[in-house]
Amino acid sequence: MRIGIVCPYSFDVPGGVQNHVVDLAEALIGLGHEVSVLAPADEDSPLPPYVVSAGRSVPFPYNGSVARISFGPVSTARVRRWLARGRFDVLHVHEPFALSLSLLAVLSARGPVVATFHTAMTRSRALAAAQGVLQLVMERITARIAVSALARKVQVEHLGGGAVEIPNGVAVAKFADAEPLPGWPGPCGPGEGGTLGFLGRFTEPRKGFGVLREAFVGLAAERPGLRLLVAGPGDVAELHEGVPEGLRDRITFLGQVSEPDKARMLRSVHLHVAPNIGGESFGMILTEAMAAGATVVASDLDAFRRVLDGGRAGELFPTGDAAALRRTLASLLDDPARRTELSASAREVVGAFDWPTVARRVLEVYATAIEATDGRVLDEEWIGPA
Amino acid sequence: MPGMWWVLGVVVAVVLVTAYLIWIASRVDRMHARVRSATRALDAHLLRRAAAAAVLAEERYALELYAASRIALDAEGDEREAAENDLTRQLRSSVLDPEEPVAAAVIGASRRLALARQVHTDLVRDALSLRRRPVVRLFRMSRKHERPRYFDIDDPTLNSRPELSVG
Numbered sequence: 001m002r003i004g005i006v007c008p009y010s011f012d013v014p015g016g017v018q019n020h021v022v023d024l025a026e027a028l029i030g031l032g033h034e035v036s037v038l039a040p041a042d043e044d045s046p047l048p049p050y051v052v053s054a055g056r057s058v059p060f061p062y063n064g065s066v067a068r069i070s071f072g073p074v075s076t077a078r079v080r081r082w083l084a085r086g087r088f089d090v091l092h093v094h095e096p097f098a099l100s101l102s103l104l105a106v107l108s109a110r111g112p113v114v115a116t117f118h119t120a121m122t123r124s125r126a127l128a129a130a131q132g133v134l135q136l137v138m139e140r141i142t143a144r145i146a147v148s149a150l151a152r153k154v155q156v157e158h159l160g161g162g163a164v165e166i167p168n169g170v171a172v173a174k175f176a177d178a179e180p181l182p183g184w185p186g187p188c189g190p191g192e193g194g195t196l197g198f199l200g201r202f203t204e205p206r207k208g209f210g211v212l213r214e215a216f217v218g219l220a221a222e223r224p225g226l227r228l229l230v231a232g233p234g235d236v237a238e239l240h241e242g243v244p245e246g247l248r249d250r251i252t253f254l255g256q257v258s259e260p261d262k263a264r265m266l267r268s269v270h271l272h273v274a275p276n277i278g279g280e281s282f283g284m285i286l287t288e289a290m291a292a293g294a295t296v297v298a299s300d301l302d303a304f305r306r307v308l309d310g311g312r313a314g315e316l317f318p319t320g321d322a323a324a325l326r327r328t329l330a331s332l333l334d335d336p337a338r339r340t341e342l343s344a345s346a347r348e349v350v351g352a353f354d355w356p357t358v359a360r361r362v363l364e365v366y367a368t369a370i371e372a373t374d375g376r377v378l379d380e381e382w383i384g385p386a
Numbered sequence: 387m388p389g390m391w392w393v394l395g396v397v398v399a400v401v402l403v404t405a406y407l408i409w410i411a412s413r414v415d416r417m418h419a420r421v422r423s424a425t426r427a428l429d430a431h432l433l434r435r436a437a438a439a440a441v442l443a444e445e446r447y448a449l450e451l452y453a454a455s456r457i458a459l460d461a462e463g464d465e466r467e468a469a470e471n472d473l474t475r476q477l478r479s480s481v482l483d484p485e486e487p488v489a490a491a492v493i494g495a496s497r498r499l500a501l502a503r504q505v506h507t508d509l510v511r512d513a514l515s516l517r518r519r520p521v522v523r524l525f526r527m528s529r530k531h532e533r534p535r536y537f538d539i540d541d542p543t544l545n546s547r548p549e550l551s552v553g
Contacts, residue, residue: 372423
């Protein structure tokens with residue numbers, strides 16, 4: 001199948017949507033399809049061979065942060081040229097309601113269009129003001145995918161029309177084969193040692209680092225050798241806030257890590273902790289930790305419970321409860337058999353999120369969109385071996 | 387000459403209005419063509435699922451499932467929705483192991499059917515909302531197209547994993 005994918009955000013800055021697009025494109029290529037990705041990128045930035053640059057992007061405030069996008073007559077011309085040259089069987093756009101390449105592509109497309117909604121906030125204010133344009137865009141999208149239950153809810157309630165929920169994939173092999181960092185995770189015996197991991201923006205209250213910090217400070221005082229490995233954007237001073245002087249050297253801060261280092265970091269811990277107190281629509285980090293074979297301890301949020309198969313693939317603790325987290329951590333650190341059991345079920349459960357599996361689901365949506373556009377009914381075999 | 391300008395203005399306005407009407411009419415035609423395609427695809431996936439279910443029933447000597455799939459294959463018109471829902475219920479009460487090829491075919495066919503149903507429903511809704519527009523009704527742009535109908539069946543997804551569900 002010839003597949004055209006449009007990514008609205010620039011590859012010059014890392015981001016969830018960009019990673020999703022790259023992983024999806026690679027998984028589809030791996031299944032034997034021809035894929036071209038159109039994305040904004042600076043002329044001299046290194047790009048994978050299947051990415052076509054739509055030119056320089058401009059910073060644009062969007063959904064509380066700054067995204068780099070391309071929009072305007074020059075971009076429109078490039079989108080049209082790319083569409084004409086690609087002769088795609090299906091066009092797959094991401095976040096079509098942001099003012100971006102995706103929107104331009106939807107408006108220029110003639111054939112079947114599949115759209116993926118990532119965030120819960122996908123409707124730009126400019127578009128909300130123009131109901132007619134919104135309707136026009138919706139009409140051109142044949143099939144819709146939402147990456148989480150929350151994104152799907154917003155899609156159904158605010159935009160009208162259904163959406164298929166297909167979760168974010170995770171490149172299981174990349175995580176499962178990573179080498180742990182030298183010297184980690186270290187010893188973990190009864191009553192002493194052990195390494196906890198946290199990954200993410202620890203300054204952001206919703207990520208719940210405060211809950212983990214409280215549990216860690218309490219537990220570290222009575223458990224010699226307990227260490228905490230943290231990766232994410234932010235600075236050390238903020239990380240150490242509220243941690244007694246004597247315990248600070250037991251926290252190792254890696255700063256913001258690259259994708260390969262993230263995999264290594266997740267392989268370097270005994271327990272990976274996701275203490276989020278809300279706002280997490282899917283829980284990408286959990287699937288990554290599961291793929292890396294880390295034992296996961298996560299707050300009991302709906303999204304997390306679903307990903308962890310109701311607690312079979314990771315231990316859940318009451319959201320925001322530092323004392324409960326501390327008890328859970330202490331008992332798991334002293335129970336290697338239980339850790340092995342959890343991590344084994346995690347590897348099994350995460351198979352459903354592996355990119356090739358997820359990409360096959362996406363291919364089924366492509367086939368359905370093509371059928372609804374030209375009436376051909378496609379064989380199962382055509383979309384790739386099961 | 388003011389008269390000239392007036393004429394020119396009217397000509398421009400007529401051209402613009404005509405272009406708009408042609409554009410709307412082509413949207414109406416395109417939407418209906420898509421609904422027809424989606425209906426054909428939905429029909430094909432319904433037949434495919436019923437056939438897969440019949441094969442499963444034959445292999446297991448499951449009489450009720452076999453009857454439900456035959457009825458679904460033969461049902462026409464208004465009976466069809468109820469027959470398909472019956473088949474969904476029968477399949478839900480059967481044990482389906484994805485490792486078993488015959489059962490996997492049923493699970494796969496049900497998943498494709500769920501997608502086809504979703505897309506069909508969305509297209510019918512878009513087409514109906516287009517038909518309700520005053521300008522479309524005034525110029526009777528949809529007169530050459532049959533009025534699209536919803537195909538109202540329960541979600542046929544069988545897979546129990548909630549994170550991969552369709553709805």
